[in-house]
Amino acid sequence: MAPLHHSSALLVKYRAGPDNQEGWFLPNDDLRHLEHPDQAARRILKEQAGIDDATLKLAEIESFMGNDQTWHLIFDYLAFARTMTVLPGKAVAELRWFEIDKLPPAADFAHHGWGRTVLVKHALAKSAASVNV
Numbered sequence: 001m002a003p004l005h006h007s008s009a010l011l012v013k014y015r016a017g018p019d020n021q022e023g024w025f026l027p028n029d030d031l032r033h034l035e036h037p038d039q040a041a042r043r044i045l046k047e048q049a050g051i052d053d054a055t056l057k058l059a060e061i062e063s064f065m066g067n068d069q070t071w072h073l074i075f076d077y078l079a080f081a082r083t084m085t086v087l088p089g090k091a092v093a094e095l096r097w098f099e100i101d102k103l104p105p106a107a108d109f110a111h112h113g114w115g116r117t118v119l120v121k122h123a124l125a126k127s128a129a130s131v132n133v
Helices: 037-049 111-131
Strands: 002-005 008-014 054-065 071-081 092-099
Touching (some): 008 037, 037 092, 054 111
Antiparallel strands (some): 008 092
16 A cells, blocks of 8 residues: 655554564555455555545555465555545554655665555656646
């Protein structure tokens, strides 16, 4: 999930990082039983950042084999927040908005910069699409 507000993106650091990873993440969580990915995206925004007013767009579905040899599906959403006001959830140690052209380096992100790569790809595609309208 990539929460965006104009030219900024919201990143999160968790108290206990998923997969024992440290650093910046895009807000994320597992799907709950019978939960639709759209519902999960809204829940994650609310629970982790206190954002309850955003327009969602599914940008991509990624699939890959995880380290535990199970198949993973990642639903990459863009969340266009109406405000930059955030409230960290219980599992969140830090939330911060960054200008997309001033993101932390890949080494400061969990999973070898994967979230940064995904964010830049989708944010740049969003910018290009708005220029071509």
